[in-house]
Amino acid sequence: MRIGILGTGGMADALGTQWARAGHQVRAGGRTGPTGLREAAEFGADAVLLAVPYEAAVPVVAGLAEPLRGRTLIDCTNPVGAGFALLTSGGPSAAERIAAAAPGVRVVKAFNLCHVSVWRRTPPVFDGRPLAVPLAGDDEPALDVVRRLVRDIGCEPVHAGGLDRAGLVEATAALLIRLWVAEGADAQAIAPPLAYAAG
Numbered sequence: 001m002r003i004g005i006l007g008t009g010g011m012a013d014a015l016g017t018q019w020a021r022a023g024h025q026v027r028a029g030g031r032t033g034p035t036g037l038r039e040a041a042e043f044g045a046d047a048v049l050l051a052v053p054y055e056a057a058v059p060v061v062a063g064l065a066e067p068l069r070g071r072t073l074i075d076c077t078n079p080v081g082a083g084f085a086l087l088t089s090g091g092p093s094a095a096e097r098i099a100a101a102a103p104g105v106r107v108v109k110a111f112n113l114c115h116v117s118v119w120r121r122t123p124p125v126f127d128g129r130p131l132a133v134p135l136a137g138d139d140e141p142a143l144d145v146v147r148r149l150v151r152d153i154g155c156e157p158v159h160a161g162g163l164d165r166a167g168l169v170e171a172t173a174a175l176l177i178r179l180w181v182a183e184g185a186d187a188q189a190i191a192p193p194l195a196y197a198a199g
Helices: 010-021 037-043 054-063 094-101 140-152 163-181
Strands: 002-006 025-029 047-050 072-075 106-109 132-137 156-161
Touching: 002 010, 002 037, 010 025, 010 047, 010 140, 025 037, 047 054, 047 140, 054 094, 072 094, 072 140, 094 106, 094 163, 106 140, 106 163, 132 140, 132 163, 140 156, 156 163
Parallel strands: 002 025, 002 047, 047 072, 072 106, 132 156
Antiparallel strands: 106 132
């Protein structure tokens, strides 16, 4: 696949490196540097990863609405602010705001629940169990693209529902970050194994 990455920070580097290792063609671009955001967007014929800070996400996507039209856009942003507050509480999710900023873009929420260090693991397997990656999106072909990219780094995709469920995935990130950072809690321990989940 040809994957463009909007951003040049840790998430861009970690996921881009993994996908390149899996045999994909990857090009990352930023607001400064030899490769710009537009060039990266145009390069991503199969998928584009949005890996900029949440505060910049909507303006960046709005400015690239034309080259992104019809493309699969993977949103890994987290709208989490001071005190681990969810910045989109009570309103559309970050993913829905991003989709509204560029009509015709096929947005899938994914890769937002883990620290960049997890995505650098080859593969992200813990106690013999591959990491599960929730995906929220409305476009089935776009979801198929992201499922493949999840599997290509050694993880398992989990369908979380349509894009209207992205807010729940983002709220989960806010909760987990608070538990890990502020409480030092093992957040994985808050959910029982599947065999016991339904009673």
